[in-house]
Amino acid sequence: MGDFSLDPPVSGQRRVKVIRLQHPFTTGSTEKSFFDAASSWVWAKCKSKVDEMKGWDLLGIFLPCSRWMRGYNCKEYLQVDLMAGVTVGVMLVPQAMSYAKLAGLHPMYGLYSGFVPIFMYAVFGSSRQLAIGPVAIVSMLVSNVLGRIVSPSEDLYTQLAILLAFMVGVFECIMGILRLGWIIRFISHSVISGFTPSSAIIIGLSQAKYFLGYEITRSSEIIPLVHSIINGADRFLWPPFVMGSVLLTILLVMKHLGKTRKNLGLLRAGGPLTAIVLGTIFVKIFHPSSISLVGEIPQGLPKFSFPKEFSYVKSLIPTALLITGVAILESVGIAKALATKNGYELDSNQELFGLGVANVCGSLFSAYPATGSFSRSAVNYESGAKTGLSGITMGIIMTCALLFFTPLFEEIPQCALASIVISAVLGLVDYKEALFLWNVNKKDFLLWIITSVTTLLLGIEIGVLVGVGFSLAFVIHESANPHIAVLGRLPGSTVYRNKKQYPDSYTYNGIVIVRIDAPMYFANISYIKDRLREYEADKSELSKRGPEVERIHFVIMEMAPVTYIDSSAVQALKDLHHEYRSRHIQIAISNPNNDVLLTLAKAGLIDMIGAEWYFVRIHDAVQVCLQHVQRIIEEQYQVVNKHSNCWETSDEESNSMLQPLLRQNHSQLSSSYDIYL
Numbered sequence: 124m125g126d127f128s129l130d131p132p133v134s135g136q137r138r139v140k141v142i143r144l145q146h147p148f149t150t151g152s153t154e155k156s157f158f159d160a161a162s163s164w165v166w167a168k169c170k171s172k173v174d175e176m177k178g179w180d181l182l183g184i185f186l187p188c189s190r191w192m193r194g195y196n197c198k199e200y201l202q203v204d205l206m207a208g209v210t211v212g213v214m215l216v217p218q219a220m221s222y223a224k225l226a227g228l229h230p231m232y233g234l235y236s237g238f239v240p241i242f243m244y245a246v247f248g249s250s251r252q253l254a255i256g257p258v259a260i261v262s263m264l265v266s267n268v269l270g271r272i273v274s275p276s277e278d279l280y281t282q283l284a285i286l287l288a289f290m291v292g293v294f295e296c297i298m299g300i301l302r303l304g305w306i307i308r309f310i311s312h313s314v315i316s317g318f319t320p321s322s323a324i325i326i327g328l329s330q331a332k333y334f335l336g337y338e339i340t341r342s343s344e345i346i347p348l349v350h351s352i353i354n355g356a357d358r359f360l361w362p363p364f365v366m367g368s369v370l371l372t373i374l375l376v377m378k379h380l381g382k383t384r385k386n387l388g389l390l391r392a393g394g395p396l397t398a399i400v401l402g403t404i405f406v407k408i409f410h411p412s413s414i415s416l417v418g419e420i421p422q423g424l425p426k427f428s429f430p431k432e433f434s435y436v437k438s439l440i441p442t443a444l445l446i447t448g449v450a451i452l453e454s455v456g457i458a459k460a461l462a463t464k465n466g467y468e469l470d471s472n473q474e475l476f477g478l479g480v481a482n483v484c485g486s487l488f489s490a491y492p493a494t495g496s497f498s499r500s501a502v503n504y505e506s507g508a509k510t511g512l513s514g515i516t517m518g519i520i521m522t523c524a525l526l527f528f529t530p531l532f533e534e535i536p537q538c539a540l541a542s543i544v545i546s547a548v549l550g551l552v553d554y555k556e557a558l559f560l561w562n563v564n565k566k567d568f569l570l571w572i573i574t575s576v577t578t579l580l581l582g583i584e585i586g587v588l589v590g591v592g593f594s595l596a597f598v599i600h601e602s603a604n605p606h607i608a609v610l611g612r613l614p615g616s617t618v619y620r621n622k623k624q625y626p627d628s629y630t631y632n633g634i635v636i637v638r639i640d641a642p643m644y645f646a647n648i649s650y651i652k653d654r655l656r657e658y659e660a661d662k663s664e665l666s667k668r669g670p671e672v673e674r675i676h677f678v679i680m681e682m683a684p685v686t687y688i689d690s691s692a693v694q695a696l697k698d699l700h701h702e703y704r705s706r707h708i709q710i711a712i713s714n715p716n717n718d719v720l721l722t723l724a725k726a727g728l729i730d731m732i733g734a735e736w737y738f739v740r741i742h743d744a745v746q747v748c749l750q751h752v753q754r755i756i757e758e759q760y761q762v763v764n765k766h767s768n769c770w771e772t773s774d775e776e777s778n779s780m781l782q783p784l785l786r787q788n789h790s791q792l793s794s795s796y797d798i799y800l
Contacts, residue, residue: 141747142739146720146729187249187473191510200509207506208516210392211254211499215517216524217395218499218547220417220532221540222257223491225326226265227275227341228284230417230532230540232491233257234525235425236288240485240493241518245511248477249469250458252508254499254517255481258453259548260319261446261492263326264583267343268442272435275341282432283439284491289430290443291450291492292482298447299476304455309598313567314590315452316556317574322583323551326544328352333541334367336360336413343582362413366405367538370398374546392502395543402539403531415537420529424522425488445584446492454478454495461504498547570594605641607654610681610741617742619681631669633752635659636741638681645691652695659708669749670756675708677748681741682715693726700732709751711736711744 215237223233237256244255265284266275273279298304328348332339337358340351374394381391406414455471462469478494485493503513557575560568573593578586608621611628619636622628630636635658639651659675700710710732715723720737723729729737738744 141743144720144737144739146724146734146737186246187477188246188511190249191251195510195512200512203507204510204512205516207503207508208513209520210389210506211503211508211513212517212520213396214392214394214499214502215254215256215521216528217399217535217540217543218496219257219521220535221395221543221547222259222262224537224540225259225329225544226257226262226284226491227270228265228281228491229420231420231529232281232284232489234420234521234529235488236485236490236493237521238425238485238490238518238525239488240481240490241514241521243484244477244481245514245518247480248511248514249473250462250477250495251467251510252461252465252500252504252513253454253458253495254503254514255454255478255495256493256499257491258450258494258496259326259544259551260322260453260583261450261494263322263329263343264442264446264449265491266329266341267583268439270341272438279432281489282430283435285486285489286430286432286435287439287443287446288482288490288492289486290436290439291447292479292484292486294443294447295451295475295479295482297479298451299472299474299479302472304451304471304475309595310448310452310587310591311567311570311594313560313570314574314587314594316553316560317571318578318583318587318590320552320554321575321578321586323548324579325583326548330541330544333415333537334364336363343584345579360413362411363415363536363538366402366414366536367542370402370539371542371545373401374398374542375549378546378550388505392506394546398539398542399535402536403534406534406536417532417535417537417540420532422526422529424525425490427487428489430486442584445587449587450478450492450494451475453497457495457497457500461500464504465509498550566597570597599646602641603646604650605639605647607651608638608640609658610636610638612742612745617740619741619745630667631745631749631752632667633669633672633674633676633755634679634745634748635675635677636679636681636745638684640684642687643685643692644687644689648692648695651692652699655699670752672752672756676752676755677709677711678703679711679713679741679744679748681713682719683713685715685719688719688722690726693722693728696723696728697726697731700728709736709748711738711748713738713741713744 216234219233219237220230221233223230223236226232240255244253248255265287269275269280269283269287272283298306325343325345325348328345329339329341331348331352335352335355335358337355337360339355340347342348342351374397377390377394377397380387381389381394405411406416455474458474459469459471482490482492506513557568557571560571570590570593574586574590577589581589608623609630610619611622611625611630612619613625613628620628621638622630635655637655637658641647643651655678659678696710703710712723712732715737720729736744738747
């Protein structure tokens, strides 16, 4: 600490102790261009990371599976990995066929989507418990967009679904390589939690045709679906409805028992297979003509073929991006949660790359977009999976199904597959989340309502886009209207905190202390200036101490939370400085970080405001400002005293009343500085 005084001290005042703020040097001779500085920083960072890595670490970047392979403990992991893989694999086979039907594809394409992508993800993915393959929401998105282009009965529909998988994979790979996973952060939790239950309702209604026995309109909007269901009521068939309802009830009971009782955990995984087996047995015995069946499924593995119909790429880009976003949110969210529970770190960008490779390679073998499944990943984790070997085991189960068991799938009832889809999406309808958001944050609840209602009325794609749009609008609004706090001093300390949070804190007459809790840039600087003018005009005398003055003389800006300041904000500060100067108000800056201080120095604001008005601590600024407030009152007193000595009046009573008042004010000034510091 060193002694620092703006001017020689007035008689009776002591020097204040102020920690000197280190000002940056702004000489242009040592500055590099932006591109030189950026390239040097990137090169240095990459070099330091490579130097820190060992051979296994470098291999882990390209082949994440090597991380768990090199330390694999056969005695502890092999049995649980194999059991988990078999359990989820058995669950995946009927689900894959069900979700393919939801996507408007033949069930065999669901099996293909659970074949190559699983093996590729086991090699290139970073999560050891994530189970990937077809999922309900992505299947619904595929159906929505392709249904507008071509009829599902045409071969072009299938080709476009495969092309969509290729495009999604490319986007995911690019995002992983360029480390763009942070973009997904702009889709808030409220948007996803609002979009999910509405999507589940639409998905459930879209499967109603297999229960009711008649065709309904294909749509991602609830009104056409409900209208179509009501209009076709005269064609209702009892057999598929009864069978579907019974199988759905069995699935829900098994899922509930598997979740609530640990010793019955396998029931949850075995539910889909049970529904398929029971439905097939019923059809084999009774041969009901009103119940539609899956039909022939080609036996054998899919052949290699490059995606076709690239002329449709432009029209598929928006949907591919949407599927990429939804898939990443679902997969990365689940993978991170599972990684935390199992005590290992997960690289989100590596996860994106692994999902991308899985989809690109899958599209070469007739797969449609695949991603991480919440239900299958949960079963995989609960079954004890420790490494990616469980995923490889799932792929082996799917391989065996394609090679040997497809003839058994021909007489599976369509209503059995529909019951599997409905039981899966019913768990997504969770309105407790809405109540939670209502209690925690009304703005998030509003966003949930907007996304949910829009998804129901206008479709899944528009619902997500509207939700993201409102989410970004809220972010922009918060950014353009940052929190600014008036600070007061906590009694018995030199700590300054928000007066609203600490009502017992006190301020000083003639001084306003504000803290700006956000970066200062073009979008919010007008709001900040307006708020500063409001604080200057505040005439409240509550909890104020110090020498009494009639107006504000100093504005202290605490800039520790200001991480960035742009040229618009710098110009606004210049204008504010000139505006204050015209009203004899001095700005003081407290605790700016080095980048902000350097920007202010380059803009000439340090010299304009005065280097002596930049402080390390708020208390230092207050000490100096209080000293100046006292000096201002001293000068006013001297002026008044000088004029009073020149008064010549015959009214002795008036002089006798004025002189004691002036002497009292002078005696208070002599001790005020020490009292209030």
